[in-house]
Amino acid sequence: MSSGKIKVMVVDDSAVVRQVVSEVLSKDPGIEIIAVASDPIFAMSRMEKQWPDVILLDIEMPRMDGISFLAKIMAERPTPVVICSSLAESNSETMQRALAAGAVEIITKPKVGLKGFLHESAKVMIDAVKAAGQARLRTGARPLRPAKPVQVSPKLSADAVISAGQALGGVKTTEVIIAIGTSTGGTQALEAVLTKLPRVTPGIVIVQHMPEKFTEAFAQRLDSLCEINVREARNQDRVLPGQALIAPGGKHMLVKRNGAQFHVEVVDGPLVNRHRPSVDVLFRSVAKCAGPSALGIIMTGMGDDGARGLLEMRHAGGQTLGQDEQSCVVFGMPKEAIKLGAVEKTVSLEGIPAAIADFQRRSSSI
Known part of the structure; x- marks a missing residue:
C-alpha cells in the first residue's frame, strides 16, 4: 500500500489513452494508478474492490456515457473527477x-x-x-489525503504581458470595477456568486482558468441564470454596470482606462504562472488603471496565480478579498495571496455577494 499517494482510476474506451495516461501519471511519485477501465460499467466493478481518490474520465464511451457515470458517482459517493475528452474542443x-x-x-x-x-x-x-486530489467537495465527500507539494518549473510573471511600473489609477473615478480570479472549483463558485447579484452591480471582469473555446459557452450558461449580463470578453469591450466579462480561454485580458471609463484589451502572450488567461495579468492591469476604484476577489483554485496581482491592487488603494478555506474546493490561490499580505479580509463563498454590495455602497458614498 502506497501511503500518501493519490489513487487514480482512468476510464477511457481508447486503449492508447489508457496506456499513455497511466504511463504519464505514474511518473509522478505522488500518484498511483490503481485501475483502468474501458467504460463505466467495467469501472464500477473495479470500484467495488477499491475506490479511487480521483477519476480521469472520458465522455464518449460504450454502454454508458461519461456524464451519466459522473452523475451516478456524485449521487452515490462524491469523488473528484477530471474530464479528459476531445469533446472539450468541439462541444463545450x-x-x-x-x-x-x-x-x-x-x-x-x-x-x-x-x-x-x-x-x-x-x-x-x-x-x-x-x-x-486536494479538492474538498461540498457534497459530503470524504476528505482526501493532501497531495504532496507540486514541484514546478520556473514560470513567467505578469511582467511578460504588462510592466510593473507605477500605477496610473491613484485618483478615484466615478465608475468602480470588480475583478475576480479563480481556477479549480471556480465554475461552480462563480455561479454561486453571480446568480446572487442584482442588475445594478458594478462592472465585473473575470479570469477563470479554462480551456480555449470553452469560455463562451460557460458565459452563455451563466448569462441564462443571472440578472446581470454575462459574456465572453471581446477586445475593446467597455466594462459596464450590470455586466460581467469573462476572459476568453487562451487569451490574456487586461483592463485599461479612458477618462473615467474602463474597457478591456484581449491579447495574446506567453503563459503567465503557467496560465493564459492569467489572474495576475488581470489584477495588475486593474491596479494600474483603477487603483482605489477597484475591488479584487481571489477565489478557489490551485497554485499562486493572482496573489502578486492582488497585492498590487491593495498597494494601489483597492479593496481585496479572499475566499475562505472552508468554502474553497482548493484553497491554494487564496492561501498564497493571504501569505503575501494581499488579502484584507477573507469571506465565505456565500458572503461574497454581500461583500460586493458593501463595496458598492461605500464607493457610492465617497
Whole structure:
C-alpha cells in the first residue's frame, strides 16, 4: 500500500489513452494508478474492490456515457473527477453539463496526434490530478489525503504581458470595477456568486482558468441564470454596470482606462504562472488603471496565480478579498495571496455577494 499517494482510476474506451495516461501519471511519485477501465460499467466493478481518490474520465464511451457515470458517482459517493475528452474542443455545451454534474477539472485532448499530445501535456495532466486530489467537495465527500507539494518549473510573471511600473489609477473615478480570479472549483463558485447579484452591480471582469473555446459557452450558461449580463470578453469591450466579462480561454485580458471609463484589451502572450488567461495579468492591469476604484476577489483554485496581482491592487488603494478555506474546493490561490499580505479580509463563498454590495455602497458614498 502506497501511503500518501493519490489513487487514480482512468476510464477511457481508447486503449492508447489508457496506456499513455497511466504511463504519464505514474511518473509522478505522488500518484498511483490503481485501475483502468474501458467504460463505466467495467469501472464500477473495479470500484467495488477499491475506490479511487480521483477519476480521469472520458465522455464518449460504450454502454454508458461519461456524464451519466459522473452523475451516478456524485449521487452515490462524491469523488473528484477530471474530464479528459476531445469533446472539450468541439462541444463545450457537453463540457458545461460535465461541470454542472460535478467535474472539478477539464482537460482537452485532440482527435488526431493523441499520443504525442498526451506526452506533451504531462505537466498539465499531473497538475489537474493533484488539484483534484486536494479538492474538498461540498457534497459530503470524504476528505482526501493532501497531495504532496507540486514541484514546478520556473514560470513567467505578469511582467511578460504588462510592466510593473507605477500605477496610473491613484485618483478615484466615478465608475468602480470588480475583478475576480479563480481556477479549480471556480465554475461552480462563480455561479454561486453571480446568480446572487442584482442588475445594478458594478462592472465585473473575470479570469477563470479554462480551456480555449470553452469560455463562451460557460458565459452563455451563466448569462441564462443571472440578472446581470454575462459574456465572453471581446477586445475593446467597455466594462459596464450590470455586466460581467469573462476572459476568453487562451487569451490574456487586461483592463485599461479612458477618462473615467474602463474597457478591456484581449491579447495574446506567453503563459503567465503557467496560465493564459492569467489572474495576475488581470489584477495588475486593474491596479494600474483603477487603483482605489477597484475591488479584487481571489477565489478557489490551485497554485499562486493572482496573489502578486492582488497585492498590487491593495498597494494601489483597492479593496481585496479572499475566499475562505472552508468554502474553497482548493484553497491554494487564496492561501498564497493571504501569505503575501494581499488579502484584507477573507469571506465565505456565500458572503461574497454581500461583500460586493458593501463595496458598492461605500464607493457610492465617497
